[in-house]
Amino acid sequence: MTRTVEEHRDAVLRLLKSGLAAPERSETLQLAAAAGRVLAADVHAPGSLPPFDNSQMDGYAVRTADLGSAPGNAVPLRVSEPIAAGIAAPALAPGAAAPIMTGAMLPAGADAVVPIERAVPNAFFPDRDRPGATVSFPAGAAAGDFIRTAGSDIRAGALALPAGTRLGALQLGLLAALGIPAVPVRARFRVLLLSTGDEVVEPGQELAPGQIHDANSTLLAVSLQEAGAEVVRTRILADSPERFLAQLREDLARHRVDLVLTSGGISMGAYEVVRLALAAEGVQFLPVAMQPGGPQAIGSLDGVPFLGFPGNPVSSVVSFEVFLRPALGTLTGSPAPRPELPALLTGQASSPAAKHQVRRGRYTAPAEPGTAGRVELIGGPSSHLVHALASSNALVHIPAGVQTLPAGTEVTVWLLN
Structure with missing residues (x-):
């Protein structure tokens, strides 16, 4: 019975999901190595961002009570020690204003920052800003002006990134800002990619009469890698179904994989070695109402999911795009759906x-x-x-x-x- 495209896509998803029924595998990677990977667990903020109240502007840290509220009055304050970014700020005394740089820690006692543009003089000068000098400000500054409060971005213990997040530059930048050096990511989906057929030879080799170069292995290997999968690539040249099956089982004993993928050998011809070898193992060989890519194979071998794509190159790529790539995205979080x-x-x-x-x-x-x-x-x-x-x-x-x-x-x- 011919399947619709939707029916076969659902069948591929169910097959791969059954192969991932065991607890999800993960590995821990440094941030740079985790680019493009998918988080395996929720990440909570170990501390707050920002970790302390800090200045949003170059200006002066002040106590708003010292400035009063009567409009039009210029209020002089004593200049205290300047506060640069990256140092512990000393407490601000009443009646004083501390020159403060963008990102620098707000001193205890200060509750606002007045931008340098509003001060008189409206620029920093070492001789004028020495401790004991005075600087004037307009009255009426509001508590909280130009202050980035601790935790205003994210508070300690809050969910920073949920499991399943694909890690790009923006997400990895957040983790770095939180001081997290490494994260657990989902292990790559491993695929044993088989090239079959005596009529195909590796690129670079001379063609004998009736032979063609193997495009499918490259097309599918690169497509899988771009989709975030890890590809174990092998070549089976088998002149009999029995030899094909024996070699395949040797490969499965040697490599732990989540899927076996073949191209070619699944149609109704007399020499379709994949179909002849695996039909007795319970793999289904059936038509799908799609052009190209009508012949499809699906099942499992020794508990490992198996998919067989047609041998023509475009058929293989279309089969990957329509059936396998969407399933990988759904189950592993990578790749993202095609626009x-x-x-x-x-x-x-x-x-x-x-x-x-x-x-x-x-x-x-x-x-x-x-x-x-x-x-x-x-x-x-x-x-x-x-x-x-x-x-x-x-x-x-x-x-x-x-x-x-x-x-x-x-x-x-x-x-x-």
């Missing part, structure tokens, strides 16, 4: 009525806000057009039930970069 946008076709298109077609396209953002962008289809629907794939920046989705799309039809696109 999904409406766009208008620049030309006409056609699609099989019974299939969800995924075309490659070049998306152009709208010139004016509030309008839809435009997308030009690149290449045809065939699954071997690797050059067209490399020239694209979007996947164009044409849902099942739609056959003809005139130019100007609105479609949904997923941005690839």
Whole structure:
């Protein structure tokens, strides 16, 4: 029975979720190494930010009671020792004003900062600002003026970042400001990526008649790595299902992985070694109403989830984008979903009525806000057009039930970069 795209996407999610049923693995990394990773546990602030009351401006720390409230009066105060950032501030005596720099600790007794622009004189001068000199201020400063209070950003014990947060520069900057040097992150999802088929050879090797270079391993390995997965890559050249299965089990005994992923060997041909080797192990080989990427394989081997993608390069990439990448994002927090946008076709298109077609396209953002962008289809629907794939920046989705799309039809696109 043919599955819909949605049904198979749900099945892939359930499969991978079952493989992660054990307590979530994590590792602790220094902040710089944790960039792009996902938090494995809540992080609470070990202290407050700011950790002490400090000045928001270059100016003078004052007691507002010393300035009075009558407007228009210039109030002279004695200049006390200056307070630079990074030192412990001495207490402020009544009737005094302390020159204070931005970020410096507010002295005990002070309850406001008067910006230097409001002082007379309105600049710092070493000879005038020596202790014992005087400086004048307008009356009427309010308590709390130009003070960053302790904990006004975050208080000690508050939740700084919840588990599942993807760590970028902004989040890591917060952790650094809190004095946290390392954090627990989710272990990378590990994938055993198999390349199969006697007709494919590694790039750089000479081609014999009837052979092609292996594009799928590179396409899928890089796609997985960009999605935050750790890839264990191997090559199986097996002339029999029995040998294929034996080699696969040897790899599983050698590597602890969360998923086995293959490309090729799953269709209905006479020499489809993956299907012949794994059908008896309970792996399902079934059609999905999608073009390209119709043939799919799903199941498990020795308790390890297994997915099989078609052998044509575009079919493999589309299968990854539609089925595997969204599941990884849902279960591990990485990667983020592809940006999904409406766009208008620049030309006409056609699609099989019974299939969800995924075309490659070049998306152009709208010139004016509030309008839809435009997308030009690149290449045809065939699954071997690797050059067209490399020239694209979007996947164009044409849902099942739609056959003809005139130019100007609105479609949904997923941005690839």
